[in-house]
Amino acid sequence: MTLSLRALTKSYAGRLALADVGVELPAAAYTCLMGASGSGKTTLLRIVAGLERQDRGSVLLDGRPLDGLPAERRPVHTLFQDYALFPHLGAADNVAFAPRLLGLRGPELGARVRALLADVGLDMSFETRKPAAMSGGEQQRLALARALAGEPRWLLLDEPLAALDRPLRAGLRRLLRDVTRRRGLGCLHVTHDPEEALALADRLLVFGGGRLLAAGAPAELYAAPPSLAVARLLGEVTPEPGGDGWLRPEHLRVRPIGEGSLEDMSPETFPGKHVREDISNATCHRPDLSRETVGDRPAARGTVRAIACLGDRWEVEVEIAGRVHLSRLPHAPACAPGQAVGAAWDPRCVLRFAAQDA
Ligand code: ADP
Ligand code: MG
Numbered sequence: 108m109t110l111s112l113r114a115l116t117k118s119y120a121g122r123l124a125l126a127d128v129g130v131e132l133p134a135a136a137y138t139c140l141m142g143a144s145g146s147g148k149t150t151l152l153r154i155v156a157g158l159e160r161q162d163r164g165s166v167l168l169d170g171r172p173l174d175g176l177p178a179e180r181r182p183v184h185t186l187f188q189d190y191a192l193f194p195h196l197g198a199a200d201n202v203a204f205a206p207r208l209l210g211l212r213g214p215e216l217g218a219r220v221r222a223l224l225a226d227v228g229l230d231m232s233f234e235t236r237k238p239a240a241m242s243g244g245e246q247q248r249l250a251l252a253r254a255l256a257g258e259p260r261w262l263l264l265d266e267p268l269a270a271l272d273r274p275l276r277a278g279l280r281r282l283l284r285d286v287t288r289r290r291g292l293g294c295l296h297v298t299h300d301p302e303e304a305l306a307l308a309d310r311l312l313v314f315g316g317g318r319l320l321a322a323g324a325p326a327e328l329y330a331a332p333p334s335l336a337v338a339r340l341l342g343e344v345t346p347e348p349g350g351d352g353w354l355r356p357e358h359l360r361v362r363p364i365g366e367g368s369l370e371d372m373s374p375e376t377f378p379g380k381h382v383r384e385d386i387s388n389a390t391c392h393r394p395d396l397s398r399e400t401v402g403d404r405p406a407a408r409g410t411v412r413a414i415a416c417l418g419d420r421w422e423v424e425v426e427i428a429g430r431v432h433l434s435r436l437p438h439a440p441a442c443a444p445g446q447a448v449g450a451a452w453d454p455r456c457v458l459r460f461a462a463q464d465a
Contacts (some may be wrong), residue, residue: 112132116128124147154166183259184257187250206219206329280306310323346355360452361450411446423448
């Protein structure tokens with residue numbers, strides 16, 4: 108069940124919300140569409156769902172155009188951020204709604220509803236509970252059960268976890284992945300949260316200003332983004348000390364140094380995965396800045412400006428030759444603000460973009 112978007116274009120009052128978006132989405136892959144607020148994500152989902160009409164272009168399912176079909180006849184279900192549950196119905200009746208329309212009755216219907224609620228981690232104590240008496244996480248579980256109940260071929264998810272607290276989000280993210288994979292359901296999941304997109308997606312689409320900026324496997328796009336805009340949408344970047352490339356902060360390591368040399372800034376501690384294989388142009392740099400080499404590795408001297416604990420990692424702001432760089436470490440840094448540090452990085456981790464992309 109491949110969903111094909113062909114040259115989708117949509118304007119509101121002369122302003123382009125979607126500009127010529129074309130992409131093939133195989134059902135076997137969980138697709139995340141990631142972009143900043145206002146980049147056209149909801150517009151795209153609403154067009155696929157049939158809730159909005161495109162100006163140009165086409166939506167096809169397995170090669171058959173859906174464009175003429177009204178929303179209720181499309182084999183897709185949309186899960187919204189605000190859940191859109193029936194407020195006057197209990198949990199079981201919310202879930203039973205679609206199976207009833209499909210003709211299910213009596214014990215068969217009851218068994219189906221119980222199985223669906225169990226699939227999303229809601230037991231029968233929720234049976235008669237109305238949405239207003241459920242927490243945000245429980246409501247989103249119920250919304251997922253209701254979505255699955257109609258047996259859609261595709262699930263469209265518009266920022267489904269955005270309203271939830273961080274720990275709940277992680278649990279529901281895993282539930283979403285497990286429940287949809289088990290059913291082989293096609294998923295197009297829209298989010299502005301890079302962590303959510305990177306964690307969930309088999310295939311990641313990066314969106315900006317109504318255009319598709321990049322498509323690919325999440326880890327590859329994160330490690331080798333095609334432009335600075337895509338790099339920034341997927342996480343933070345920091346300038347390469349003494350160079351004109353960029354680094355992910357976790358690829359810039361800092362360590363205290365005295366007056367002496369940078370000799371102990373060995374590259375051994377760098378994460379080995381997520382580095383680019385191509386290092387052919389990794390040695391070019393601006394010679395006017397403070398870069399040195401340790402063996403064949405670049406390094407620089409700087410001063411710590413600030414340190415912050417982010418929970419699972421630490422962030423250090425380092426000033427090198429008048430420019431501020433970010434370093435993220437998996438442990439507390441052995442340095443304090445004002446202290447002299449050495450900074451080192453693996454040249455294979457340097458991101459370089461054509462001038463017009465930077
Ligand atoms: P996202 O979901 O990525 O935040 P949207 O698809 O909601 O972005 O919006 C894309 C752009 O289209 C925005 O500039 C928004 O203001 C505009 N837009 C969306 N829906 C409408 C509408 N019904 N009328 C006018 N402008 C709209
Ligand atoms: Mg939106």
